[in-house]
Amino acid sequence: MQVWTKLFAKSPFKPLIKHAEVVLETVEVLEKALEAWEVGDYETMRNYARKVDDLEDFADRIKEEIRDSLSSKLFMPVNRGDILRYLHMQDKIADAAENTAKWLLVRDPNDMPEDIKEEIKSLIMKMSQESIKAAKLVYEAIVQMDTVIESGFGEKEIEKEYELIREIESVEHKIDELDTEFMEIIFKNSSKLEWGLGMYLLNIAKTLSNISDKAKDAAERIRLMMNK
Amino acid sequence: MIEMLSDPWLFITIAVGLFMAWAIGANDAANSMSTAVGAGAITPKQAVIIAGILEFTGAYLFGKSVTETVRKGIIDASQISDPHVIIYGSIAALLAASLWLVFATKFGLPVSTTHSIIGGIVGYGIVYAGTSIVNWSKMAQVVASWILSPIFGAIVAFTVIKLVSKTILQKDKPIESARRWAPVWIGLAFIVIGSMFYIKVMHGKSLFIAITRYGATAGLITFVISFVLLKRNFRTKDPYLGVEAIFKKVQVLTSAYVALSHGANDVANAIGPVAAVYAVATMGLAGMKVPVPKWILAMGGLGIAIGVATYGYRVMETVGKKITELTNTRGFSIDFSAATVVLVASWMGLPISTTHTVVGAVIGVGLARGVKAINKDIVKDIIISWFVTVPVAAIIAGIIFKILMVLG
Numbered sequence: 001m002q003v004w005t006k007l008f009a010k011s012p013f014k015p016l017i018k019h020a021e022v023v024l025e026t027v028e029v030l031e032k033a034l035e036a037w038e039v040g041d042y043e044t045m046r047n048y049a050r051k052v053d054d055l056e057d058f059a060d061r062i063k064e065e066i067r068d069s070l071s072s073k074l075f076m077p078v079n080r081g082d083i084l085r086y087l088h089m090q091d092k093i094a095d096a097a098e099n100t101a102k103w104l105l106v107r108d109p110n111d112m113p114e115d116i117k118e119e120i121k122s123l124i125m126k127m128s129q130e131s132i133k134a135a136k137l138v139y140e141a142i143v144q145m146d147t148v149i150e151s152g153f154g155e156k157e158i159e160k161e162y163e164l165i166r167e168i169e170s171v172e173h174k175i176d177e178l179d180t181e182f183m184e185i186i187f188k189n190s191s192k193l194e195w196g197l198g199m200y201l202l203n204i205a206k207t208l209s210n211i212s213d214k215a216k217d218a219a220e221r222i223r224l225m226m227n228k
Numbered sequence: 229m230i231e232m233l234s235d236p237w238l239f240i241t242i243a244v245g246l247f248m249a250w251a252i253g254a255n256d257a258a259n260s261m262s263t264a265v266g267a268g269a270i271t272p273k274q275a276v277i278i279a280g281i282l283e284f285t286g287a288y289l290f291g292k293s294v295t296e297t298v299r300k301g302i303i304d305a306s307q308i309s310d311p312h313v314i315i316y317g318s319i320a321a322l323l324a325a326s327l328w329l330v331f332a333t334k335f336g337l338p339v340s341t342t343h344s345i346i347g348g349i350v351g352y353g354i355v356y357a358g359t360s361i362v363n364w365s366k367m368a369q370v371v372a373s374w375i376l377s378p379i380f381g382a383i384v385a386f387t388v389i390k391l392v393s394k395t396i397l398q399k400d401k402p403i404e405s406a407r408r409w410a411p412v413w414i415g416l417a418f419i420v421i422g423s424m425f426y427i428k429v430m431h432g433k434s435l436f437i438a439i440t441r442y443g444a445t446a447g448l449i450t451f452v453i454s455f456v457l458l459k460r461n462f463r464t465k466d467p468y469l470g471v472e473a474i475f476k477k478v479q480v481l482t483s484a485y486v487a488l489s490h491g492a493n494d495v496a497n498a499i500g501p502v503a504a505v506y507a508v509a510t511m512g513l514a515g516m517k518v519p520v521p522k523w524i525l526a527m528g529g530l531g532i533a534i535g536v537a538t539y540g541y542r543v544m545e546t547v548g549k550k551i552t553e554l555t556n557t558r559g560f561s562i563d564f565s566a567a568t569v570v571l572v573a574s575w576m577g578l579p580i581s582t583t584h585t586v587v588g589a590v591i592g593v594g595l596a597r598g599v600k601a602i603n604k605d606i607v608k609d610i611i612i613s614w615f616v617t618v619p620v621a622a623i624i625a626g627i628i629f630k631i632l633m634v635l636g
Contacts, residue, residue: 007590007607008266011600073605077597150555152389152598154398 009074012066012083013146019062019090020139026055026094027135027211030101034128038121042108052101059094063087077149078225086221089214090142093135096210103203113192119185120201127178127208134171134215140164141222148226158226165219172216179209237315238509242524244322245502246531251329252341252494253535256583257283260486263559269476276541278480279487280533286491287529290429291499292520302346302370303353303361311508313356316632317625318501321348324625325497328617333539337613340581345497346370347621352629354622369578374614377580380573381588382595385565389598392557396471406471407458414478415451417564421485422446424571429492435575454478475556482563490582495528502528558593565589584614 033048066087070080112120141164148157182205186198193201261275270278308314325344332339353361392413399405423443426432458474499520507518566585573580587610594602 007587007603007610008599009601009603013600073603075591075594075602075604075607077594077600149597149600151397152393152596154393156398156400 012070015066016142019059020142022055022059022062023090023094024135024139026052026097027132029055030097031128031132033101033104037104038125045104049101049104052098056094056098059091063091082221082225086218089218089221092214093211096207096214100204100207103207107200111197116189123178123182124204127175130171130175131208131211134168134212137164137168138215138218141219145222165223168215168219172212175209175212179205235509238505241319241502241505244319245498246527248322248326249498249528249531250535251326252498253532254539255329255333256341256490257536257540260490261483263563264479264483267476267479267556267559269479276537278484280536282484282487283491283536284529284533286488287495287532288526290492291495291525292431302349302363302366304363307357307361312636314508315505316629316636317352318505320352320625320629320632321345322501323628324348324351324621327624328621332613337610338583338587339613339617340583341494341497343370343617344621347618348625351622351625355626355629373581376578377584378588380569381566381585382592384569385561385589385592386596388565389561389593389596392561403470410458410474411451411455414454415447418450419443419447420567420571424567427574428489472556475560479556479559491529491532498531499524499528558598561593562589
């Protein structure tokens with residue numbers, strides 16, 4: 001009797017985890033691009049930045065597939081709308097990474113004033129590391145969500161999930177602070193900076209902090225998934 | 229065997245009975261092993277061999293040696309005086325039920341084989357003597373089982389999966405709790421299975437004897453074995469995987485039981501009408517209950533086994549490849565719950581269908597947020613198929629019966 005094959009539909013969680021994996025990879029490749037940017041290897045930077053773009057495309061395709069398969073005929077342990085909104089936010093993380101990559105490709109910043117060059121670079125790198133952390137935590141959070149369901153919504157597993165969500169929120173807070181610090185530096189030195197360069201740097205910082213913003217939004221959605 | 233060849237109608241009935249047995253094997257047998265195959269406990273090939281052997285054993289050794297010619301007294305046999313009616317009617321009922329089963333199997337609908345044959349019998353009964361021949365209170369029980377079976381299945385499965393996860397998965401130390409609780413759950417399941425073995429397979433009557441003798445023994449043995457095994461080796465790296473590994477092994481046993489019990493019980497659906505015609509052909513009378521010769525049982529068992537091997541194989545293979553969302557604890561919870569409901573219901577005299585209970589149990593596990601996704605559309609199709617089984621089988625049987633009466 002084939003009822004078993006039909007009655008149990010494909011779980012959306014495996015593809016969601018796959019999507020999170022690709023999103024994480026997108027952010028990781030972006031960090032490599034920024035590392036190349038830091039040392040001034042613009043050729044390598046460009047290659048990585050283009051790879052970020054490809055990965056974002058790939059994430060988009062997985063997203064579409066999940067959306068198509070998540071029809072309303074499924075009966076699931078979590079709200080379908082919550083899953084879709086979560087997916088949307090998770091995908092936005094990759095979009096944010098792609099935006100950073102786009103700004104990287106706009107120009108070569110070989111004209112940074114020497115006295116603030118190091119400070120700017122180190123701040124950007126810090127932000128990049130934090131955004132990777134955020135993306136990694138989102139990945140862990142969706143894997144943990146799978147475990148939460150596996151355990152039949154066990155309190156212990158739910159507590160672990162809340163822990164991850166709190167961590168994501170603290171990372172986002174940290175990046176916000178770095179972003180503010182960065183803006184202050186740029187505006188303090190605005191007389192030394194050509195307007196295009198200032199805009200370029202501000203946007204890199206802005207898009208980087210966006211990654212963690214979206215990670216936080218995704219975490220919020222996971223929180224909602226648990227309170228059906 | 230000799231008289232079989234001398235009477236063409238008996239010969240035809242046996243052929244149709246074999247077809248019905250084949251259809252039962254094809255539709256139902258994969259059901260018994262599919263949770264084990266789906267959860268990766270055994271391969272489809274192993275499942276076919278195990279199910280084939282156990283279905284045959286159940287049918288041949290434990291099939292009822294006396295069978296009701298009209299299943300469950302659904303029509304009043306005393307109103308049928310003409311032996312030809314029994315012959316044509318039995319053929320019509322068998323053929324209608326088999327055709328409906330083949331159709332349902334093709335579309336993957338889990339319909340009850342008992343209800344199919346009941347539909348067939350009601351169909352020819354009404355065509356012959358009008359609606360007064362039908363035992364409507366029995367019919368009401370059948371209808372009630374469409375509603376009761378899934379509801380009970382769902383309630384029990386919901387409770388079982390919640391308790392399993394409360395006692396094992398949600399504890400601070402899942403490994404420790406699994407060591408302690410898994411044997412308890414396995415033992416409990418085997419108390420039910422042991423008792424069921426006495427009532428369903430050996431056709432015992434007393435629930436007390438069933439539980440004290442068979443249930444308690446099976447429960448205790450499995451408790452001790454699993455307790456010792458878990459003390460000695462347990463995959464401790466991932467507690468969830470460890471727990472799944474235990475239930476994986478248990479699932480092979482529970483499915484083996486389902487196959488045996490299925491053979492013992494459902495063979496009557498194929499051979500009951502055959503036995504009725506046999507009684508008419510050899511003794512010239514149409515009674516309510518007739519003794520069934522062993523060779524008819526063997527043929528029923530063989531038919532089911534062939535159904536498993538020819539069609540069930542395909543089903544199990546797809547099941548093995550497609551069900552990834554059915555973990556061993558969930559499969560165990562479903563099997564355990566369905567068995568418990570069927571046991572309690574047969575003790576209380578409630579008409580319960582195993583097939584319907586299993587589907588209810590799946591939904592119960594889903595409601596307990598234990599399954600990641602259930603296809604609502606399929607649930608709807610399945611429920612519709614339950615409601616149409618009896619009328620459709622009845623209409624087909626009525627038509628076939630009419631034709632046979634005109635031709636004969």
